[in-house]
Amino acid sequence: MKQYILQRLASGLIVLLGISIFSFALIHLIPGDPIRIMLGENATAEQVHALREQLGLNQPLVTQYFQYIAGVLQGDLGTSFKTGRPVLSEILERFPATVKLAASGMFLAICIGITMGVLAARFKDTFIDFSAMSIATLGVSVPSFWLGILLIMLFTVKLGWLPIAGGTGFRDLILPAVTLGVLASTVISRLTRAGMVEVLSFDYIRTARAKGLGERAVLFVHAFRNAMIPVVTIIGLQIASLLGGTVIIERVFDWPGLGSLAISSIASRDFPLVQGIILFIGVIFVLVNMLVDIVYSLIDPRIEVGQTKEGTS
Amino acid sequence: MVPKAHLKKLFSTATMVSLSLSLIAGCSTPPASTPASESGTPTTSTSTEAPAATANLQPKKGGTITIGIANEPDQLDIHKTGMAVANQIAGNLGASLVTQDPDTLEFKPYLAESWEVSEDGKTWTFKIRTGVKFHDGTDMTAKSIAETYQRALDPATAAKVAGSNLSEVESVEAPDDTTLVLHLKQPFAPLLQFLSDPGWLQPLSLQAIAQAGDKYGRQPVGVGPWKFEKWENGQSISFTRNEEFAWADPIFQNQGAPYADRLVYRFISENQTLLAALDSGSIDIARGVVAKDVAKYRDNPQFEVKEMLRNGLGLFVMLNTRRPAFQEIEVRQALNKAINKEAIMKAVIQGEGVVSYGPLPPSLFGYDEGVMDYGLKYQVEEAKALLEKAGYTKNAQGLYEKGGKPLKLDLLTQTGTWAQASQLIQAMLKDIGVEVNIVTLEWGALVDTATKGSFDMTLMGYTLNDPDVLYLFLHSSQADNGLNFSYVKDAKMDELLVKGRTTVDSAARKDVYKEIQKYVVDQAWWVPIYTEKQFNVVRKPVEGVGIHPLRGLMYHDSWVNQ
């Protein structure tokens, strides 16, 4: 157990290191001289030289990387071209909104996904099963931004029940959270159904049924708990990927989170900000995944076997 | 980290509702002269009854006025920013030396109780009123203003707009607390116009700036009716009432502190969201409502539409004369003749504006109607003939090429209404056989790219209350780091522009701009397209919102009727 956790931490660290290299490399991968891009065609040689010196771009790449990492460890992700403010404060100001959206979306996804999955398994091979699974497939086929637009058309334009957005209040949250939740529920519902179907065929369930236990008790006391193990894992993993999913949704609903910031920073060619956001999201993703794995291994020791086989190779 | 010097975000665009909106189109007054004639294009304000109705009501104290606006400023240090929206918002924090009557366009005393001009027009002496305090409690004196202007003129500050508004000022001094003297390099016609702006040229507290250090741009201090409260990044900037405020601008009825408790700017970049926020009452005033959405508010008694013609060209194409193709006048003229301005205006702003053939709109001083005759009209065949005259021939794909190189041009644009305009221009140029590649950038990045000269053509728009704006856009001194994105370096142009800014006599100055207008059209550096009406919608509980040609909406007489 301890060994697994250590192993997981070590591999997480390596990934973090890699992400830092990736985000560092970003600015150097931009075709052309970044200084020339910043200063343009009118810049004089002196200006170019001065800025290069100032940014430390005249030093060897490795030195630059270590300077970058040293900065990052002290919370210095550079300065935004556009606002002249520290990148980290720009990010931290937007992050809570994204978390709020992702968490609400996740909550809805779990409610919708598990309900649909259990129903589909309970009524396997009936119309209910077919509809639930078709909806799940539809959920991964419909572009999130289109679903968002359709919801706006219905609930805001047609019915006038909800605001389009423009704030971060509860009423503003409903539509984006529903959009996110519906789309994220599909994986959960599929997995719940698969788990339930498998568990329901096990001997002990048959025994429970034979003992005359009510269907509801069988379903929820015995089957559900066991079927939930893989679902819980995937929920953990989904938390991180939901953060990615919010990017587009934030744009649709004008939600002032990290995603909108990422999009506008690319449009305004604010490279330090782009770099910072990538690093930040990568780090969050790795940390969440690591946490989920570790917590999960503590709850269910069996995972150690499965995970080490897949996870470390 | 990176010097801000290259990040210049001057003047406004279609989506950035600008600093100076004009209610009265036609002729605006030249600074320090008698009001001009009343001729010109009549303009519109649908709210003629509203003030009368408001007058019967007694303004109440309290409440919050929330204004929805598309763009967020980069900062509110008015010397460091170049964004029109920053000026507009910071105007609430400040006050100006003189004020301009919104009806007569005459200049009246404000922070300066009186002023005198020397015979040669180069020395201006202002008598500054006493009893004015900054929000931090310190006194504002002539010295504060002198220090402010010295800071704006200091190259280390790199003050973009404030610096350029004061560019003709050689030195500033304050012999005592109530006397401010400006020494000019040469007579400068637009001076009072610029000094009447409570945004760019407001007095700043150098003490507060020194104390706040780097953070000053996010916690500004002024002498105006509103005090900075907080800035929620990406969401809003809010102000609270300056209870001490007893030096109101004489153009207002309210001579004390503002009525509302708070004034909040909310940033809503999506047009639909802005309207939804207005409909739901989560904002009281929507700035920059686009033409297509205005109709439903016009008929609704719950709302008041404040409209005016923009004080500046709303949309024009700047051709980059660094590019060999645009060094040829025939090519520039050809593009002017290939673009159907009426069609663009109809599609993009539902025809709510006027078509432009020259560099000045009817709402600016110096506009000459003659441009409607001599301006380059939409003539596809003539456009093709001009390209052929310049040595271009059609290749197998039907595109014009010269020396084996097809005429392929990048066009910078930004999202929103400009995106449509750029696609129409693309389609129109494709019709004559010129390929256009659209490059969409955020406003800041667009100005940045244009400043650097890394483009072929860019869409642009400007707003300023004085035709001297053309100096900024076309004078050779502005080519390398200014707004002269077209890189015009033309001796005759330079001479005319200098004459325009130094000629103080109104009639003579008008003739100069008449000549400038003709010359710019002849040289075809730009493709003017249209000047649009600008719409702001006010929701009913808020009363008494005024409009000023320089400052746009004014909130000092505004109150919440609740």
Next chain:
Amino acid sequence: MSQVNPAVLSAPQQKPHAREDGLLRKLWNNPKSRYSMLILLLVIAVGIAGPWFAPHDPTKPYYEALLAEPSAEHLLGTDSIGRDVFSRLLHGTRVTLMVAVMAVSITFITGTFIGVTSAFVGGVVDSVLMRIMDILLAIPNIIMAMAIVAILGPSLTNAMIAVGIAGIPKYARLTRGSTLGVKSSGYVEASRAMGTSQARILLFQIMPNIMSTLLVYTTLQIGIAILDTAALSFIGLGAQPPTPEWGTMLSEGKEYITDAWWLATFPGLSISIVVFSVNILGDALRDILDPKSN
């Protein structure tokens, strides 16, 4: 020895062929995959021939018909600058399909190469490659694609490359897993024991046997590629005007959500139908070829 060889080899080689023989028939027999195949065939046909049937030039503005409602002249209406939505959709079909196929090719070729190399070579190469894949996996797909577009600049080609690259890590992992499975199976071990060259094992034993898994995943990846490219275009980082791309059309339509319902409705419907069909087909393929993985 050499006489035994073909006999041993025949089993694994036969296996995939036998599967593929019946594959189309099996797909056809399943009503879900039959309909999705029919729809996709139709979509491909539209992608190829659509532009010839388009009643109007997809980039030509009709100034007299701005935001026109669907009518006989403009079947699905016009957009804000008077372009025919139906014609744009038809042209957009080709754009969407081509971009998806190209993006998935990038994913498929690079991902398979990395995955197979990793599994086949093993050791340090495997560890390094997989660690790099882990790193890339730690960045959500769309963010990764955005980062790449930020570097290359926004254009449809770059969006396609970005989406293709963003798909690689998952794909490489999957390929590696399947390859390892086949590699450790009895017949590969046997033929290795008999001295068959590595290259032969790779080409004739491993590749055919992982193809079925790859086919399933590639199919599903097409759906993902279409969605991601549209998403990039929607946020302005993909197709540039006036390209009639569905995601861009949706984003333009969003501006007119209260004025012109048809602008956002039809492109979204098109994307959904195509991706839905691809996903149904992918599911059916999985049921047939790789029943365990569901």
